[in-house]
Amino acid sequence: TKQKLWGGRFTGKTDPLMHEFNQSLRYDQRMHAADVQGSIAYSKALALQNILTKDEQVKIEEGLKKVEQEWATGQFAIQADDEDIHTANERRLGELIGPLAGKLHTGRSRNDQVATDMRLWLLQEVANIQSYLTGLVRVLVERADKEKDVLMPGYTHLQRGQPIRWSHLLLSHAFSFQSDLQRLKQLIPRISILPLGCGGLAGNPFVVDREFLKKELGFDSIAENSLWGVGDRDFIVEFLMWASMSMGHISRMAEDFVIYSTAEFGFITLSDAYSTGSSIMPQKKNPDSLELLRGKSGRIFGNMAGFVMTLKGLPSTYNKDLQEDKEPLFDTVDNVSACFQIAEGVVGTLEVHADKMKAALTMDMLATDLADYLVRKGTPFRQTHHISGQAVALAERTKRSLSELTLSEYKELSDKFEADVESVFDFEKSVERRDAIGGTSRRMVERQVSILREALRE
Ligand code: ARG
Numbered sequence: 286t287k288q289k290l291w292g293g294r295f296t297g298k299t300d301p302l303m304h305e306f307n308q309s310l311r312y313d314q315r316m317h318a319a320d321v322q323g324s325i326a327y328s329k330a331l332a333l334q335n336i337l338t339k340d341e342q343v344k345i346e347e348g349l350k351k352v353e354q355e356w357a358t359g360q361f362a363i364q365a366d367d368e369d370i371h372t373a374n375e376r377r378l379g380e381l382i383g384p385l386a387g388k389l390h391t392g393r394s395r396n397d398q399v400a401t402d403m404r405l406w407l408l409q410e411v412a413n414i415q416s417y418l419t420g421l422v423r424v425l426v427e428r429a430d431k432e433k434d435v436l437m438p439g440y441t442h443l444q445r446g447q448p449i450r451w452s453h454l455l456l457s458h459a460f461s462f463q464s465d466l467q468r469l470k471q472l473i474p475r476i477s478i479l480p481l482g483c484g485g486l487a488g489n490p491f492v493v494d495r496e497f498l499k500k501e502l503g504f505d506s507i508a509e510n511s512l513w514g515v516g517d518r519d520f521i522v523e524f525l526m527w528a529s530m531s532m533g534h535i536s537r538m539a540e541d542f543v544i545y546s547t548a549e550f551g552f553i554t555l556s557d558a559y560s561t562g563s564s565i566m567p568q569k570k571n572p573d574s575l576e577l578l579r580g581k582s583g584r585i586f587g588n589m590a591g592f593v594m595t596l597k598g599l600p601s602t603y604n605k606d607l608q609e610d611k612e613p614l615f616d617t618v619d620n621v622s623a624c625f626q627i628a629e630g631v632v633g634t635l636e637v638h639a640d641k642m643k644a645a646l647t648m649d650m651l652a653t654d655l656a657d658y659l660v661r662k663g664t665p666f667r668q669t670h671h672i673s674g675q676a677v678a679l680a681e682r683t684k685r686s687l688s689e690l691t692l693s694e695y696k697e698l699s700d701k702f703e704a705d706v707e708s709v710f711d712f713e714k715s716v717e718r719r720d721a722i723g724g725t726s727r728r729m730v731e732r733q734v735s736i737l738r739e740a741l742r743e
Pocket of ligand 1: 396
């Protein structure tokens with residue numbers, strides 16, 4: 286009869302529903318490689334302490350590699366009694382190499398083991414996410430560089446504000462994602478802390494060399510307090526918070542593009558590759574990719590909020606509640622990875638309608654420039670703002686545009702107006718005047734492109 290890993294003190298059987306309730310293998314099996322990697326390093330540390338002979342260590346290592354090979358090739362046969370990835374791997378190791386497998390867990394607990402696996406696994410995923418996010422920033426930057434000539438209305442409150450370059454808008458999103466990349470990088474030192482060697486809670490009585498384990502597994506530093514080492518999940522909270530904010534950026538960009546792709550705006554058309562149709566309305570092309578990007582942000586925030594609530598009220602060290610770290614983390618990693626890749630695809634393939642963007646530029650969007658014109662003639666801005674507002678009102682009342690008011694009408698509003706007021710009514714000039722750092726002039730867009738390209742090279 287099979288014995289449970291922890292069955293010695295038990296006489297009664299586990300309730301079948303409890304067994305299922307307790308089991309995490311169906312989701313934590315994805316950490317199989319990290320679990321094997323951690324175990325191989327630990328077997329070497331045990332050999333250094335003469336708990337294992339050199340020969341025993343080699344047998345254990347070979348067995349573990351076989352276990353990992355079974356996972357990697359889809360041959361690993363899960364047994365009904367396997368509780369989690371740690372017990373499953375140890376059970377299989379025992380089948381492969383016999384009772385010697387029972388020496389591997391000496392001085393180790395699943396508590397330091399699972400925390401080590403999670404950190405190793407997340408470090409790998411963070412590296413993948415960094416490359417997806419880099420791809421997204423790159424496509425925004427390259428597109429901006431190619432489409433610098435395209436002008437469009439810039440909005441605040443979704444009301445037409447001032448003309449901008451389309452590239453300036455793309456780059457605004459690129460800067461959000463670039464700072465997400467920076468922030469993600471800053472999480473790494475706090476993920477890369479080694480818990481292995483903390484034991485169940487009090488530390489390792491066989492005095493394994495944790496410096497050795499750190500180097501062997503490529504961690505940056507060592508958990509210096511074993512109680513903290515087994516119980517700390519701040520690295521997961523931080524990652525979930527990071528993901529929530531980055532998904533907010535994804536959602537904002539998606540929302541911009543949903544609006545711009547409506548017939549009412551008509552600024553962009555999504556490629557067929559990222560659109561779907563309607564089951565009843567044959568004419569429809571829906572921006573499902575963008576809506577899912579926007580929608581996923583809610584779920585990612587939910588993962589974060591849920592796990593923070595799980596941690597609230599826990600006492601120190603390991604508690605089984607901590608097994609609830611896995612599904613929100615895994616779901617978040619899967620979804621942000623997908624979102625960054627889909628967003629890159631959407632941005633890289635959408636079609637821009639420069640003519641529609643241009644047609645949406647209206648003369649009233651130059652009212653600020655009109656006020657600025659008088660400022661340059663010496664009138665204080667608070668007055669020029671008012672005068673320009675009167676010009677807008679007059680144009681509205683007489684159903685004309687600002688450029689259609691006569692010079693004498695302008696002169697009635699201010700004697701500073703002269704024939705050169707005409708120079709105001711030019712969108713390209715308006716954009717080019719925004720030439721301080723951060724502005725939408727061609728020169729400043731080019732500056733942004735080169736700054737971001739430089740950041741991407743790092
Ligand atoms: N499956 C467990 C988890 O994910 C592993 C640690 C179990 N430790 C324990 N003392 N029961 O947290």
